[in-house]
Amino acid sequence: MKRFANALLCASALSMLSTAALAEKLTIAMVNNGDMIRMQKLSDDFTAKNPDIELEWVTLEENILRQRVTTDIATKGGQYDVMTIGTYEVPIWGKQGWLVSLNDLPETYDIDDLLPAIRGGLTVDGELYAAPFYGESSMVMYRTDLMEKAGMEMPDAPTWTFIREAAAAMTDKDAGVYGICLRGKAGWGENMAFLTATANSFGAKWFDMDWNAQFDSPEWKEALTFYIEMMNESGPPGAANNGFNENLSLFQTGKCGMWIDATVAASFVTNPTDSQVADKVGFALAPDNGLGKRGNWLWAWSLGIPAGTQKAESAKKFVEWATSKEYLAMVAEKEGWANVPPGTRTSLYENPEYAKVPFAKMTLDSINAADPQNPTVDEVPYVGVQFVAIPEFQGIATAVGQQFSAALAGTTSIDDALSNAQALTTREMQKAGYPK
Amino acid sequence: MATAHSRSAARLMMSPAVILLLGWMIIPLSMTIYFSFLRYNLLTPGTEAWAGFDNYRYFLTDPAFFDAMGNTFVLVLGVLLITVVGGILLGLLLDQPFFGQGIVRILVIAPFFVMPTVSALVWKNMFMNPVNGLFAYLATAVGLEPFDFLSHAPLASIILIVSWQWLPFATLILLTALQSLDQEQLEAAEMDGAGPINRFTFIMLPHLGRAITVVILIQTIFLLSIFAEILVTTNGGPGTATTNLTYLVYVQSLLQFDVGGGSAGGIVAVILANIVAIFLMRMIGKNLDA
Numbered sequence: 001m002k003r004f005a006n007a008l009l010c011a012s013a014l015s016m017l018s019t020a021a022l023a024e025k026l027t028i029a030m031v032n033n034g035d036m037i038r039m040q041k042l043s044d045d046f047t048a049k050n051p052d053i054e055l056e057w058v059t060l061e062e063n064i065l066r067q068r069v070t071t072d073i074a075t076k077g078g079q080y081d082v083m084t085i086g087t088y089e090v091p092i093w094g095k096q097g098w099l100v101s102l103n104d105l106p107e108t109y110d111i112d113d114l115l116p117a118i119r120g121g122l123t124v125d126g127e128l129y130a131a132p133f134y135g136e137s138s139m140v141m142y143r144t145d146l147m148e149k150a151g152m153e154m155p156d157a158p159t160w161t162f163i164r165e166a167a168a169a170m171t172d173k174d175a176g177v178y179g180i181c182l183r184g185k186a187g188w189g190e191n192m193a194f195l196t197a198t199a200n201s202f203g204a205k206w207f208d209m210d211w212n213a214q215f216d217s218p219e220w221k222e223a224l225t226f227y228i229e230m231m232n233e234s235g236p237p238g239a240a241n242n243g244f245n246e247n248l249s250l251f252q253t254g255k256c257g258m259w260i261d262a263t264v265a266a267s268f269v270t271n272p273t274d275s276q277v278a279d280k281v282g283f284a285l286a287p288d289n290g291l292g293k294r295g296n297w298l299w300a301w302s303l304g305i306p307a308g309t310q311k312a313e314s315a316k317k318f319v320e321w322a323t324s325k326e327y328l329a330m331v332a333e334k335e336g337w338a339n340v341p342p343g344t345r346t347s348l349y350e351n352p353e354y355a356k357v358p359f360a361k362m363t364l365d366s367i368n369a370a371d372p373q374n375p376t377v378d379e380v381p382y383v384g385v386q387f388v389a390i391p392e393f394q395g396i397a398t399a400v401g402q403q404f405s406a407a408l409a410g411t412t413s414i415d416d417a418l419s420n421a422q423a424l425t426t427r428e429m430q431k432a433g434y435p436k
Numbered sequence: 437m438a439t440a441h442s443r444s445a446a447r448l449m450m451s452p453a454v455i456l457l458l459g460w461m462i463i464p465l466s467m468t469i470y471f472s473f474l475r476y477n478l479l480t481p482g483t484e485a486w487a488g489f490d491n492y493r494y495f496l497t498d499p500a501f502f503d504a505m506g507n508t509f510v511l512v513l514g515v516l517l518i519t520v521v522g523g524i525l526l527g528l529l530l531d532q533p534f535f536g537q538g539i540v541r542i543l544v545i546a547p548f549f550v551m552p553t554v555s556a557l558v559w560k561n562m563f564m565n566p567v568n569g570l571f572a573y574l575a576t577a578v579g580l581e582p583f584d585f586l587s588h589a590p591l592a593s594i595i596l597i598v599s600w601q602w603l604p605f606a607t608l609i610l611l612t613a614l615q616s617l618d619q620e621q622l623e624a625a626e627m628d629g630a631g632p633i634n635r636f637t638f639i640m641l642p643h644l645g646r647a648i649t650v651v652i653l654i655q656t657i658f659l660l661s662i663f664a665e666i667l668v669t670t671n672g673g674p675g676t677a678t679t680n681l682t683y684l685v686y687v688q689s690l691l692q693f694d695v696g697g698g699s700a701g702g703i704v705a706v707i708l709a710n711i712v713a714i715f716l717m718r719m720i721g722k723n724l725d726a
Contacts, residue, residue: 067690074478074693092479098674176567186673188691238584240674246561255567391479395692398671399500406675409587417675424499431494 010094022369023054023248025315029069029080031060031301034132035341036084037263038331044164045330046321053314062189074097077310081315085130085304087121087372089388093304094124095212100312101127102319109320113345115364118300120370123381130304131323135343137366138296140284141269142258143249143277146170146177146407149292150257160201160295162227167234170257178233181256182227184404185243188397192411193297193386194260195404196397199223201295203286203377206388206425211381215400215418224418228408240409252276254383260286262299263366266359267338283362285369291377298370301341343367392432399424465706472699479693491700499506500676500684507591507709508680511658514595515602516652523606523651524601524644528636529613530607541611548604552664560586560599560669590670590677597665602658606651613647614640651721660709681705 014130029077030036040057073093083099085093093099104128105111108338111119111128118135122128139161140158143157147154150169153427155162167179182195197208204219214220236250244261248268251259259265272278303322304386305315321327328348331340338357340348348354349364375385382388387397400421407417475487495501524616530541547555564585566572572582617640627634663682666672672679672687679687687703689698 070693071478074481096481135634186671229490237572237582237585240584241560241670242588246565250567253568269554359520391477392692395687398687398691402671402673402675402679403675405671406677411587411674411677420499420675 004014022136023052024232025054026081026311026314026318027056027058027079028082029072029084029319031065031084032059033062033264033301035339036301037306037340038335038339038436039133039327042327042330042334045316049321050317053317055318064085071202073306076308078306080306081309081311082318083131083304085272086298086302087118087298088384088387088389090122090130090302090304091124091374091389093385094129095126096308099129099386100307100309100316101129102131102305102316104419105131105316105320108292109324109346113325113347115344115373116343116345117298117367118344119261120299121164121298122302129256130302131319132300132302132344134341135298135300135344135367136263137298137363137370138194138261138267138286139263139362139366140258141266142166142282142284143254143280144282145280147282154282155283156384157285157294160289163235163260164226164230167230167258171234172219176255176430177257178236178250178255179257180230181236181242181247181250181259182239182408183243183247184204184230184231184239184240184408185246186398186401187243187392188387188401190401191405191408192297192397192401195223195227195401197286197297198227200293200376200385201286202226203289203291203293205376205378205380207381207429209379209381210356211277211429213422213429214252215422215425221414221417224404224407228414231408232410240405243329260295263338263343263359263363268365270358271340281360285362287365293375293377294366294369296366296373297371298367299386305435311379392428396428399428466704468699472703474696475556476696477692477694487696491696492704493689495508495697495700495704498684500679501674504679504681504684507678508660508682509675510591511598511655511662511680514592515598515653515659516600517604518595519606519655520648520651522603523610524640525649526607527610527614528640530611544552544607545604547601548606548608551599552601553668556597556665556668558673559593560601564593586670587674594662594665594669594678597669598659598662602655603656608645610644613644617643652720653716656712657709660705660712681708709726 031041037059040059043055047053053388065084066089068078069085070089071077072079073083090099103111114132115135122130122132131291140154142154142401147166147170150166152166154166154167159168163180167395169179171177171179183191185191190282199205199220202219202223203221204216204217214309221324236242236255241310242250244265246258247256247261248265250256253271254277261268266281266283269275270278271280286294288294305312305319307436309315323344325345325347328340328345332353335353340354342348342360349360354360370385372383372385374380375383382390385392403417403420406412407414412420472491473484473487473489475490476481498609530537530544530631550558561568565571566582566584571585582625583589602618605656621639622635623640630638661682662680663686666678666680669687670678672683680690681701682705685698685701688701694700
């Protein structure tokens with residue numbers, strides 16, 4: 001009994017100690033990407049400068065995080081004070097009034113230094129609703145040795161026709177080398193991200209100005225037919241189940257001639273510890289068809305603050321620290337330039353040190369080539385390059401992605417896949433009450 | 437001898453536990469039913485309205501719905517067939533005395549302790565992958581074209597993965613049942629001139645009846661809600677070839693944040709599961725009474 005009383009005394013003394021140094025606790029929902037994990041490791045720098053703020057991290061895989069964060073903000077749960085969200089969520093949530101505006105960040109933050117394309121994707125009606133932590137686009141990664149062996153030369157800005165020829169020339173199925181690896185796994189953020197961006201370069205679009213689905217257009221048929229024929233000629237078997245990670249491992253083990261995917265993959269395929277082909281990788285812009293649009297996307301993982309939080313001031317301090325120029329400089333000093341979060345600030349790309357990184361220029365050019373406000377050849381009523389920034393998009397695009405994945409696997413014909421996509425998109429849009 | 441008085445006292449004593457259990461079940465279920473009649477999407481707050489049977493109409497006319505129904509039943513029946521037949525055969529094998537029996541039994545049971553997501557990933561990337569997988573390696577070694585399992589036989593592949601996970605469960609239950617069989621009966625049958633096939637058909641199988649019933653019942657309950665294996669391997673595709681009811685409800689509620697539609701789907705799934713359960717009970721209830 002006495003021991004118990006002592007324990008109680010100790011416990012109460014401890015709790016008094018901890019309330020004495022009362023720190024405000026920020027809960028941060030974070031994606032488990034390499035750059036973000038690194039930020040968590042370096043966050044001692046922030047707590048040293050702000051001893052009155054304590055950080056608590058909730059680290060989750062992208063899709064789970066999206067579900068948690070969306071549910072939390074929609075039900076006003078208030079679990080998180082800072083959220084990692086992408087360019088898809090920001091326009092929708094900003095319009096709903098779910099996010100705190102960041103326009104009043106201090107002068108030293110230098111909002112004008114943010115890359116225009118990225119900043120545009122995070123702005124609604126002139127208000128910046130999230131600060132970009134890193135930005136990405138997509139580009140062609142190719143094997144310089146195989147290109148040479150095929151007797152071809154990759155231009156900086158290739159056309160789709162060239163890509164298809166090069167893929168066929170690089171393919172050597174007996175040696176297990178496939179000319180081109182592309183996403184085929186169904187999902188709005190998997191194959192549909194790639195296919196929507198690609199369709200833009202063929203002049204196809206999701207909706208016309210009256211929100212009518214456009215999968216019955218000749219442009220979509222051309223884009224999808226091109227993709228499937230090229231994959232059947234020169235792609236790896238089982239492509240219909242390959243997403244980003246599967247293609248990354250295929251490329252790293254030397255099975256792919258070309259891979260068109262996220263610019264962040266550049267640091268993985270050129271890293272000698274993970275990649276068997278690290279010294280044989282070249283980069284080029286995503287292909288086009290001469291219609292004035294390239295098939296590359298635009299995405300930025302960004303930090304936003306939910307509107308209901310009581311701790312907006314501390315949260316802003318944290319967001320400012322994590323996305324500042326000083327943070328980039330700190331990562332460069334501690335981890336090297338190749339590990340700096342890319343794609344957010346003009347000043348980073350003007351830095352001569354950073355220009356030595358092999359994929360720096362191509363990443364910047366790719367990001368600058370994307371325009372979320374005018375993603376495709378014709379005028380469209382929506383914002384977003386490889387997505388349509390409306391709440392219904394995730395569900396619709398995943399179902400459409402399944403159809404296109406089946407067409408790639410050969411279990412559905414291209415015409416059936418397109419007419420199914422048209423029917424289900426029309427149905428879901430009616431259900432949601434468009435045109436609004 | 438329980439008097440009326442002591443019986444009612446017993447009921448009174450039990451009531452807190454009973455009420456708690458009822459609440460445990462009734463409250464979530466009634467909330468789900470309530471939501472299923474609302475037009476309620478998390479992403480469009482403030483537009484909640486009474487929707488009547490709209491959610492049900494949309495769910496039942498979803499082009500993927502009948503595919504999902506069919507896939508659910510094929511998946512359940514396929515896995516049941518493989519695990520029951522395989523479980524009996526493995527049980528017979530492990531029932532024989534041989535060297536290293538203990539180790540072999542542990543190895544046979546091992547797959548049951550592997551998490552569904554993990555085993556699905558291992559199967560997808562290390563066995564079935566047409567470029568790097570073991571099956572592709574074996575096929576090329578004998579000069580065949582590697583078969584792309586998850587694109588060309590998606591549902592069969594998932595049945596295979598799930599069967600691999602549930603086979604140990606069936607084996608375990610059937611093996612214990614075999615071990616409880618009276619050896620003297622078998623010896624007597626042998627002396628009367630019954631061959632091994634006859635001994636199995638007329639003595640072992642009837643004895644296993646109850647164990648088989650248990651395996652079928654318990655597995656059906658779990659197999660109706662297979663989800664992780666589908667999410668990890670095929671995302672319900674290609675097309676809707678591997679979308680089952682559980683996956684369809686997931687798509688409704690967590691990809692579209694449509695609480696109304698997801699709840700309606702959930703209720704439909706509950707009703708279907710109950711229909712299946714009633715039929716199962718009818719069909720094999722005789723066995724349980726025996």
